[in-house]
Amino acid sequence: MTSSYQYLIVDIRHHILDISLNRPQYLNALNDGMLQELAEALEQARNDDDVRVVILSGTGRGFCSGQDLKELAARGGEVNIREHLTRYYDPVIMTLYHMPKPTIAKVQGIAAGAGMSLALACDIRLGSENAQFAQSFVKIGLVPDSGSTYFLPKLVGLSKAMELALLGDIISGEQAYSMGLLNRLIPGKELDSVTWSWAERLAQLPSVTLGMIKEAIHHSLDHSLSEQLQIEQELQDRAASTQAHHIAVQSFLEKTRF
Template sequence: MYESITFEEKNGAAWLTLNRPEKYNAFTEQMNKEITHALKKTADDEGIRCLVITGAGKAFCSGEDLSRIGEVTNHGEILRTRYNPMIQALARLEKPVVAAVNGVAAGAGMSLALACDFRLASEKASFIESFINVGLVPDSGQFHFLPKIVGMAKALELAILGEKISAQEAKKLGLVTKVIALDDWESETGAFAERLAAMPTKAIGLIKRTLRESMSLTLDEILEKEAFAQRVAGLTHDHQEGVTAFLEKREAVFEGK
């Protein structure tokens, strides 16, 4: 079904793997389209309660495949037609999304990781704002996500200096949730995904949506958004299960409904 990614489901989680290891999983038009398609499938499938995005081989994603960049006459149009729909679909996904950064995440590859909800980093992972090194500016949502994660001053520093950041430094900056040793990479990323997949998915979606909207709202508007979200969450099966489990002094078994 896919040529440049793989997509599989296991234990309630979907695993989307960028699969051009010989090119360090660099983006192509085909890959952008396939990722966007897989994101739509994730959104539509109630059986998928968590999404993990990772890379095959040594890299997470090295950004745009530059082998054909000389043919490009309108970089903005590439963003509008290829990257923006992908990032928008990812940001609007009301299920938890984990970037399992197994190697370098550069340029738009770093953008992809930043657009996810959680970033797990292998101890060998690294991040680099490589746009400046080819005379370009950050894109694919970087101006939205990066300053919100690390602050304006640090975002400016990273974007202009274009220096490689180790997984350990990324953790200090708040870019990643956790740094994982190579020997534990598969087991810990799998366990993290399964943990999220077993949580109340509808509540997670409401949290994501409300937090996203809150960035541009007043306190009064946020209070109303919270009331609306709580009303919706209160009608879910998982809320009833959570209350029942609490009263019965047992672990809740959420179904994502």
């Protein structure tokens, strides 16, 4: 996988791909170039069999402060927001969400606006005590986008999602953890090592199976119980035919043999 990016630092080790947003002087604010590079890196990760887990992080003090408003303002005139979302944001969110491999957001600082949306689109969110989250769209007269209105109610419930979106308040890592937005709240000095430990555990599990588990859970958000039971049957039939399943069963039988 290529690592020659202007706005990202991309590194792969032990089947774990770490994608770091790299505009630290702007708290990793998103510009068109970064979004294009992120879409490319995620698409490559999706198709690279050597990648089993993806970590999304940010360099410096912030995870991602959202859209770089200064860059948009510098263009002058009106920006076609719908076209901008369709071209730059939606491909990133869709590829991240439908990645057939586990994704982890490592949040050490502010995740605001579309930066928060990026974290929400990941499967797992790990944050330090310095992590902060904000649905800051309303502060500039905009509606939450990049999937926030889809992910947020499912993660924290309708009432809390309304509060966060309507007020746009900044919440702490501790608050995010208490409402279920973060999977773990980790001391800052341990965030890197704990995130890597989670990624290593996931990388050692059968990647095909993990992809099917993600698919099943995603389907459950929009299906009835009877529909979901059918999906489980189909996915379980596929899982039962994989080499990973047969090896795991054989290993279990050998360990339990007297």
